Amino acid sequence: MESVWLFINQYLLxxxxxxxxxxxxxPLLNRLIRKKIPDSHFGHWLSIYSFIIFILTYYQGKPFLTYPFISFGKFDVDLNLLIVSFFVLTLAYxxxxxxxxxxxxxxxxxYQLDVGIQYTFNRLFHYVVMIIAVLVTTSMVGLDLSALTVFAGVLGVGIGFGLQNITSNFISGIILLFERPIKVGDRVIVEEIIGDxxxxxxxxxxxxxINNxxxxxxxSYFLEEHVVNRSYAAPEMRLVVPIGVSYDSDVDKVEALLMSVAEEESNKHETILxxxxxxxxxxGFGDSSLDFELFIWIxxxxxxxxxxxxxxxxxxxxFNQHDIEIPFPQRDLHVKSIDQKLLSDLKEH
Structure with a gap:
């Protein structure tokens, strides 16, 4: 019992x-930090990082921290390595x-940058910070990259065969951020689905x-397939409204009414140009109607x-107010003649 208490007193108390x-x-740290950074949980992580630093300092030189439990060639993985790696990578994140x-x-x-450029800079900044964190971690733990040559070779074969799609999509994501055929906030059409x-x-x-x-x-889809980007370059686009009227309609009156509708809508909606x-x-002249289109730019x-x-x-x-008829599809059947014998047979039945 005395040895157990001694262990607790020396290592755990x-x-x-x-x-x-x-x-x-x-909780106090969270309240203080949220005054500067709303909706932040950085107070929790600050406590965790403080405890990690204390543990590394307090147990410095203890055998259990440096005892290797996995080896890659001459490189040993121990608890100290895992704690330091976790600390640096999560802190950088x-x-x-x-x-x-x-x-x-x-x-x-x-600098009045648009949303797409802001997102690109944010992602690139995040990638750069994480790459630096990985390099700092390898330097701090004394990792010899040559010890991972065999592992890297196996990983390369895996990427070449089993991870082709993942690699392709990752590289495509980098191209999208730099080339920017699409960007955050764009209205696009993908396989007849409209979305942002x-x-x-x-x-x-x-x-x-648009259905949330x-x-x-x-x-990779955005580099290999046909994608409609309604917001690319100039966001203005033409709205085409088809309409058909009966052949009895006054075409000049139809044109004037459609123009009046366009003027009314432009007064109601600022987005109409x-x-x-x-x-x-x-x-042109349709089967059942005179066909018109109203072009409006938004x-x-x-x-x-x-x-x-x-x-x-x-x-x-x-059109209802001005008695302009919008016809429905219709067909006229003209019977030129009918066989008299066939007509008499029909009457008998």
Missing amino acids: IPLIVAAGLLVLT HLSKVLTKQFLPTVFTR VEKINMRATIIRS EHIIVPN TTPEPFVNFV QDPKQFMRIKSSVNFNIFRT
Whole structure:
């Protein structure tokens, strides 16, 4: 019993006291940090990092910290290595998140960078910080990269065969961030699904559809397949509203009414542009109607469906008020003659 108490007193008592003190201080740290960084949990991590530093200092030189339990050639993996690696990598990760959320936006605002460029800089900054953290970790633990030659060779074979798609999507993600055929905030159409780009991650891009569904698309898709980007370069786009009227209609009156609808809608919606001016296109002579198209330019692609619906409502009301008929498809059947014998047979039955 005395030996057990001696072990606890020598190895566990002080660390337990420190851990209890940090548990008490953590809520206070969170409140102080959240005054500067809202919605942050960095206080918890600050307590964890403080405890890790204390453990490494307190148990410095103890055999159990440096006892190897896995070996790669001449390189040994011990508890000290795992603790230091965890400390450096997680600290770099959280510092990167804090900087990208709290400090970089000030720089972006100052130079008036758009959302897509901001996201690109944030991702690149995060990647650079993590790469530096990995290099610092290998340097601190004295890792000899030559000891991992065999492991790297096996990993290379794995990438060449089993991880082709992952590697392809990762490289495609880097290309998307630099070349920017799509960027965060763009309104895109992927396989007839309309949505907005929310995130471009290392492997896949997250798109939120207009139905609030999240679609995960591999990054390589945007470089290999046909994708419509309504926000690429100039965001302005043309809204085409088809409409058919009966052959009895006055085409000049139809044109004037459609132009009046366009003018009314431009007064209601700021996103509708007056330059280029709205235009009525007489498409041609359909089977059941005279076919027209109303062209309207809008500056926000995300308002496309709402504006089109509003224009359709307005056209229908306006045409009803002015007795302009919108016909339904119809066919005329003309009977030139009928065999008299066949007619008599039909009458008998």
